[in-house]
Amino acid sequence: MLEQRRSDGSLRHLITLADLSRAEIQSLLDHSARYVSDAGARPPSNRSLNGITIANMFTEPSTRTRVSFELAGRRLGADVLNIEVQLSSRAKGESMLDTIRTLEAMHIDVLVIRDSEPGVIEEVARDVAPHVSVLSGGEAHVSHPTQGLLDALTITQRKGADFSRLTVALVGDIRHSRVARSAYEVLTALGVGQLRLIGPAEMMPPPEEFPGCRRFHAPEDGLAQADVVMMLRIQKERMLEASIPDGAEYFARFGLTAPRLKLAKADAIVMHPGPMNRGIEISSEVADGPQSVIRAQVRNGVAVRMAVLETVARPRRLGV
């Protein structure tokens, strides 16, 4: 596994949450909380990353993640570029390394990468100059660390910091979901009481993944007494054409409707990383209803990315 820290122990890259301690995660969440603002309020900003240049390189579609990294960088005074690139096997070898060398020559300090091929982000991180940080904006089905952090922050805001009392249900296409894997890592590190996986057999992860989680094949069984219901998007782009489920049938069996949500605790919160398929994973009534924290997740995304950018890039700014 790639070492994400510098020799002084400070975080240089963020590609996975798997090797972060509870204290490191807690400190990132506390840092993020300082950048959360109410809807409609003037968002917090400062110049702490003035002179730092961040390049977003997303080779898979993204709205929330890319825009929030961009806003996060700008609100800390950094220069932010969005670069069209090919990094994966689609354009491997020389061209990927050339791209990195070119960006280094232009004094880029932070690369934020989303890619559909496992391992590419880590490969870039191994190759970059020592002063450059690499952040994952989502790696294939493997990991989405800033999403994991923003999900944990959202849960903390509504349910408090003691995760040991909480039952969290992940519902839907867990097998192909990087959001679910990062949620597992962060919730486990924070000592979550119970983590449940609910989905059809073909969307369940292999048995060796998600150790310690209880598995259910019907929401009617798995949602009982849940404090947090985290819905996942069906990752059609990671499935064979033939295995993509029929939308109406899926909604009938697994879609989160108001009657189904009643199975969870009365004060349960509903999460979804977006983009939502309304009427397939979730009804509009629930997505826009009083238990939904989906907009708060998006807002928290900017705060988390500010904290992560500041954590990895500030030592560079200070010339350490």
Ligand code: NCD
């Ligand atoms: C997710 C992603 O791309 O991993 N979206 C996001 O980052 N908010 C979830 C998804 O696409 O299903």
